[in-house]
Amino acid sequence: MKLKKESIGYVIVFTFVVCSAFVVLLAAANQITLPRVKANQSYASHYAVLKALDLAGPETSKAEVESTYSSQVKELPEPAPGMAAYGSTIDGAAYVAVKITNPGLWGPITAILAADPKAERIRGLEMLDQQETPGLGGRIGEAWFTDQFKGEKVGSDGKVTVAQGSGKGDPDKENSKVDAITGASRTSDFVQTLVAKALATVKEIGGSL
Amino acid sequence: MSPARKIMKDGLWTNNPIFVQVLGICSTLAVTNNLRNTLIMVLGVTFATAMGSWTLSLLKDLIPRKVRMIVQVLVLSFYVIIIDILLRAYQPAISKQLGPYVGLIITNCILMGRAEAFAAANKPGASFIDGIANGLGYGWVLVCIAVIREFFGFGSFFGIKFMGEGFTPWTIMVMAPSAFFLVAMALWAANTYKAKAEAKKKGTK
Numbered sequence: 275m276k277l278k279k280e281s282i283g284y285v286i287v288f289t290f291v292v293c294s295a296f297v298v299l300l301a302a303a304n305q306i307t308l309p310r311v312k313a314n315q316s317y318a319s320h321y322a323v324l325k326a327l328d329l330a331g332p333e334t335s336k337a338e339v340e341s342t343y344s345s346q347v348k349e350l351p352e353p354a355p356g357m358a359a360y361g362s363t364i365d366g367a368a369y370v371a372v373k374i375t376n377p378g379l380w381g382p383i384t385a386i387l388a389a390d391p392k393a394e395r396i397r398g399l400e401m402l403d404q405q406e407t408p409g410l411g412g413r414i415g416e417a418w419f420t421d422q423f424k425g426e427k428v429g430s431d432g433k434v435t436v437a438q439g440s441g442k443g444d445p446d447k448e449n450s451k452v453d454a455i456t457g458a459s460r461t462s463d464f465v466q467t468l469v470a471k472a473l474a475t476v477k478e479i480g481g482s483l
Numbered sequence: 484m485s486p487a488r489k490i491m492k493d494g495l496w497t498n499n500p501i502f503v504q505v506l507g508i509c510s511t512l513a514v515t516n517n518l519r520n521t522l523i524m525v526l527g528v529t530f531a532t533a534m535g536s537w538t539l540s541l542l543k544d545l546i547p548r549k550v551r552m553i554v555q556v557l558v559l560s561f562y563v564i565i566i567d568i569l570l571r572a573y574q575p576a577i578s579k580q581l582g583p584y585v586g587l588i589i590t591n592c593i594l595m596g597r598a599e600a601f602a603a604a605n606k607p608g609a610s611f612i613d614g615i616a617n618g619l620g621y622g623w624v625l626v627c628i629a630v631i632r633e634f635f636g637f638g639s640f641f642g643i644k645f646m647g648e649g650f651t652p653w654t655i656m657v658m659a660p661s662a663f664f665l666v667a668m669a670l671w672a673a674n675t676y677k678a679k680a681e682a683k684k685k686g687t688k
Contacts, residue, residue: 314571
């Protein structure tokens, strides 16, 4: 019997079968790789916390990251749903790090910010997840940008301004200001809001420690 | 010329996806400001086009005409998501770097273009080679543009800086507009050369 390829019945059955087959394959691939993906994500999160606390860098090995994390970082109770907080004592000084998700230009930006418990000086900032415009706003993940926050003094209004500068990074750690990214002023604004929010959370947690 | 060689030559030059078909321009604008992202994009597109064309060619006698585009999108996005899943599981660093780029492969018109123009009427093996040829044809043009953009935009090559401190990066090269005029210049150069070569051929006949 020759199949009537253009009949409604065949079209519906064919579409249904093909869609199901490919979706099942994708779901299987997703399930099989899930434990690996989860492990990767938890490693990425641990690494970002250490990076924000300035306890790890690009040359730190995977095993070192995990051992430093378990020995140096204490996970604190969640300050709010979807957030996470970490405490650490480095060279006798206490630090608080928070994981925060805030809106960006195209999607949420997730970052980890570490500061002293009074939120007077930033210890470090590390981007964990962002979907900003590649090559423009996407550069907020690059070291030259995040390194500007290292040791930056927080302004009396609890803010660090992200504003246009030379575009090469602002070396002054006392002016509570970092250079924005040329061509990505909206993303820079979002980072400024995210940092201010994170600092407020650090202060809150630090006050109750 | 053997059929396989002809398909290769078509994809790489005679019927180059960028120069002649003018497909996949969107990604040309997005990823060519650094070489590493460009190469990964090229590999992704080549893999998805080749595997997608191969699968669609296998299924072509079963696909009703009314829903062929739906099936094409389904199969192509299947391979794109597979790439995304594999990268996330086995190359998390690259996956994080690329972020939205991988998903963007599906919006590359080369995939649908080849499925519709070639795989729908040719054998699976030939369609596979056609996918590879078009992916590479797209790739070499992109790599050339990326070399120029990364060189002037960042003063680097594969992220390795080799211009001195005194070098002022051309910000325009990092941004999309530079891709517009570089692609346009490349198109112009390639088509002028092609027209001249053809005129010469006709003259000698």
